[in-house]
Amino acid sequence: AQSVTQLDSQVPVFEEAPVELRCNYSSSVSVYLFWYVQYPNQGLQLLLKYLSGSTLVKGINGFEAEFNKSQTSFHLRKPSVHISDTAEYFCAVSRGAAGNKLTFGGGTRVLVKP
Amino acid sequence: GAGVSQTPSNKVTEKGKYVELRCDPISGHTALYWYRQSLGQGPEFLIYFQGTGAADDSGLPNDRFFAVRPEGSVSTLKIQRTERGDSAVYLCASSLDVSNTGELFFGEGSRLTVL
Numbered sequence: 001a002q003s004v005t006q007l008d009s010q011v012p013v014f015e016e017a018p019v020e021l022r023c024n025y026s027s028s029v030s031v032y033l034f035w036y037v038q039y040p041n042q043g044l045q046l047l048l049k050y051l052s053g054s055t056l057v058k059g060i061n062g063f064e065a066e067f068n069k070s071q072t073s074f075h076l077r078k079p080s081v082h083i084s085d086t087a088e089y090f091c092a093v094s095r096g097a098a099g100n101k102l103t104f105g106g107g108t109r110v111l112v113k114p
Numbered sequence: 115g116a117g118v119s120q121t122p123s124n125k126v127t128e129k130g131k132y133v134e135l136r137c138d139p140i141s142g143h144t145a146l147y148w149y150r151q152s153l154g155q156g157p158e159f160l161i162y163f164q165g166t167g168a169a170d171d172s173g174l175p176n177d178r179f180f181a182v183r184p185e186g187s188v189s190t191l192k193i194q195r196t197e198r199g200d201s202a203v204y205l206c207a208s209s210l211d212v213s214n215t216g217e218l219f220f221g222e223g224s225r226l227t228v229l
Contacts (some may be wrong), residue, residue: 044222090156100209100218101170104156
């Protein structure tokens with residue numbers, strides 16, 4: 001079985017400041033890793049994903065994440081946030097053989113303040 | 115529409131009643147997924163379909179929950195004898211196929227409240 005832990009349930013941050021959202025996972029097999037974002041009153045949408053190759057992954061809206069196998073982490077970063085980045089962010093994992101069956105973390109709510 | 119459509123967006127029912135939640139996936143997407151999101155938690159997997167058949171229903175909590183996708187497009191999640199603990203947002207997602215790893219497109223969800 002696999003599990004995902006998002007260490008921060010809420011992250012307040014000022015506009016134009018950097019932000020890092022932490023994600024750790026546990027799995028006995030190789031996994032694929034994802035970050036999804038949920039803006040207010042909208043459905044979840046894919047921000048970025050790691051399947052293989054370069055451990056630094058770039059996504060939409062200036063976000064990036066780094067896969068660290070030894071630390072079983074996949075932290076999400078953005079160097080300078082905007083008010084529009086206010087949303088809930090979910091880290092997720094899947095096993096390739098299980099298709100797109102995702103296991104999600106509990107989410108991190110980011111509130112960008114002016 | 116272009117996205118995943120879920121109806122109703124909100125459903126309030128009484129304990130013991132039967133409920134149906136509908137999902138209309140993106141046209142051409144063969145894989146369809148149901149997740150449940152309780153307050154303050156991440157989505158939890160319930161079931162997914164590849165075409166008309168349920169490829170994995172291991173997340174359904176008990177036999178009160180059932181889902182169908184008879185023609186390989188629209189899906190209905192059915193909950194019998196609802197309980198207060200069933201209150202949650204039920205999310206539907208679709209993807210081109212199960213090999214399109216991680217590219218799930220989610221609807222806005224159906225919020226179920228059981229009184």
